[in-house]
Amino acid sequence: MELSSPAKINLWLRILGRRPDGFHEVETRLCKIGIADTVSLELLGTGNSVALTCNVPGIPLDESNLAIKALRAFEQRAGKTHSWRIHLEKRIPSGAGLGGGSSNAAAILRAANELAGQPLELGTLLEIAGSIGADVPCFLLDTPAADGTGRGEQVTPAEFPWKLPLVLIKPAFPIPTPWAYKQWKDSQELPGVLYAPQICPWGEMVNGLERPVFEKYRLLAALKTWLLEQKGVQAALMSGSGSTMFAITRTGAESAALAEAAQQWCGETAWVRATETLV
Template sequence: MTFHSPAKINLWLRILGKRPDGFHEVQTRLCRLALGDTVEIELRGSGREVALTCSDPTVPLDESNLAMKALRAFEKRTGRKSSWRIHLEKKIPAGAGLGGGSSNAATVLKGANELAGSPLTRAQLIELGAQIGSDVPCFILESPAADGAGRGEQVTEVEFPWQLPLVLIKPAFPIPTPWAYQRWAESQELPGVLYAPQLCPWGAMSNDLERPVFEKYLMLPALKTWLLEQGEVRAALMSGSGSTMFAITESATQAVDVAEKAREWCGETTWVQATQVG
């Protein structure tokens, strides 16, 4: 079977403090995007061989891959060992704050469950996903938007009637999520950069991880400032821990226009994509 594995953005990400377990308590809203990977899953029957392939040669194909971790967690929970083939056709860049690996893991959990005759409920899949990564549970849900609490793994579906065209802009460098959280407490705001919530009909957009990330990666605050200066842009923000910045526009045509200007402003090494929520 072939499945769509969507990317996500965080419309807001607020850090409430560090928890005793070392993670951080957050409040966030995640929105699924039309942009996504394609995941092919084949149940080959008896045996224990797992063949994992990927269109991106930089993606690891061993047990560290979140898709493989998801399959192992499914097998352990159900007590079923089988032979599988999984292929990841990647369109979501890695280290981008767009949830590509988490989405792939959730897609494998749902796909393997379906192919195996649905032995697990959605609640059980969400529980498994939370063990793999904080963003995985939101991709188990089918709604276009979800609120995350705890370390992000406690998800609740929310009504989201807005259709938001947007452009995604990811520089050539990735940002490790643990590093961004570790630097948060001691980080400072840069002068002249907008960190305050941007008030929109769908909520107040802000990201507390912009503070530590912007301190080191100076291209990102410059990019955010440039985006907010564009007449077509309603709001601009970093997604997750970065390095992707996104800008919401009034129309899909405007998103394409901003994408073209962003390619010229950022240069050839930057990944730019127009898409939409949903």
């Protein structure tokens, strides 16, 4: 099977506090966008081997990869092992806050269940997904947007009729999600940077992780300020724990023009794409 594995942005991410289990309670809306990896899964037969390949150097090909973790978790719940071959054709950058690894894991769960004769129902797949990562369940839903609570893993489909043009900008450095959450409580706002919710027709865009991330990665704070000054920009925000910043524009032509300007502003090492939310 070959499946499209889309990226996401967080239109909002509110951190409500630290939980007894060490994770953080959040409220978030995840919205799928038009940048996607392609995930291929082949059932080879009996056995328990997994061969993973990827077009991007540096992506882990061992059991630490969320795609293999998803496959192992599926087999454990289904009670049967097979031999598999996985290929990831990556277009979503890693360490970007765009959910690439989580989306790949969800695609593997969906494909493995189909190839194995659908032994598990969606509710069980969602449970497995939540145990792999907080963003994974969202990608199992056949909706363009979902609201996440708990650690983010408790998902419900969200109505989202807007097709929003946007620009994604990821500098050359990644940001580890656990680090960003760990720094959240003691972090401080930088003067002159907008952290307040941005009121939009689709909701209040805000991200509680901007505070700790901007405090260390000043480029991202400057990038957000610059984006908000650009023509046609309705809102700008960091996605997830970063390092991707995104700006929503009024039209596709404006997002294309902004992408060119952002590439010049950030330099050639930055990953910049114009895209839109899925409907």
